[in-house]
Amino acid sequence: MSPWQTFLVLLASFILGSVPFGYLLAKWRFQTDIREHGSKNIGATNVARTFGIWVGLAVLFFDALKGVAAISIAFHFLPHHEIWVCLAGLAAVLGHVFSPFMKFKGGKGIATSLGVLIALFWPAGAIAIVGFALIVFIFRIVSLASFSAMVAALVGFWLFGQTTSLWFFGLPAVILALWAHRSNWRRLLKGQEPRFGR
Numbered sequence: 001m002s003p004w005q006t007f008l009v010l011l012a013s014f015i016l017g018s019v020p021f022g023y024l025l026a027k028w029r030f031q032t033d034i035r036e037h038g039s040k041n042i043g044a045t046n047v048a049r050t051f052g053i054w055v056g057l058a059v060l061f062f063d064a065l066k067g068v069a070a071i072s073i074a075f076h077f078l079p080h081h082e083i084w085v086c087l088a089g090l091a092a093v094l095g096h097v098f099s100p101f102m103k104f105k106g107g108k109g110i111a112t113s114l115g116v117l118i119a120l121f122w123p124a125g126a127i128a129i130v131g132f133a134l135i136v137f138i139f140r141i142v143s144l145a146s147f148s149a150m151v152a153a154l155v156g157f158w159l160f161g162q163t164t165s166l167w168f169f170g171l172p173a174v175i176l177a178l179w180a181h182r183s184n185w186r187r188l189l190k191g192q193e194p195r196f197g198r
Contacts (some may be wrong), residue, residue: 013070013088017095021062043107067115082165089116110146124156140195143184
């Protein structure tokens with residue numbers, strides 16, 4: 001494994017994660033800029049609120065696929081280097097949150113993180129999905145459910161006793177999710193965070 005090979009894999013993962021599917025789908029299907037609607041975010045939640053649940057699910061699928069693809073590429077070119085594979089997954093999430101195609105203003109990174117989790121260690125991904133669904137069902141607050149899903153994934157790492165390399169993705173991803181949702185936390189504290197379905 002050469003330093004250049006590692007750099008190129010991380011760069012490719014970042015660029016792959018940067019592809020703004022929410023923006024592209026809204027432009028292609030509805031000829032509008034999703035950043036002019038709702039929370040002005042390009043992620044699946046805002047797309048679903050603006051154009052309907054099925055369009056939002058399509059964005060969710062493609063954003064998650066970015067994470068799966070990044071890990072698949074990293075596994076192919078960096079076999080037996082689990083830490084760098086995990087960091088490639090983190091690079092994809094960073095690309096989504098700081099997309100150069102969107103002037104470094106992207107989504108919250110949860111769907112891409114989910115794709116990374118599924119590709120890295122699917123039981124943690126499954127626990128994250130269950131955690132997300134449970135919080136949405138109880139509180140109908142997607143931001144709270146999204147962060148809870150990331151924390152649930154860490155619990156999955158701990159429960160199944162996985163190698164420390166996975167934490168190179170898990171811990172930074174949780175911190176990034178906490179930061180990306182900073183405006184949501186302010187609204188939650190004020191009781192102004194919208195509930196899904198309203």
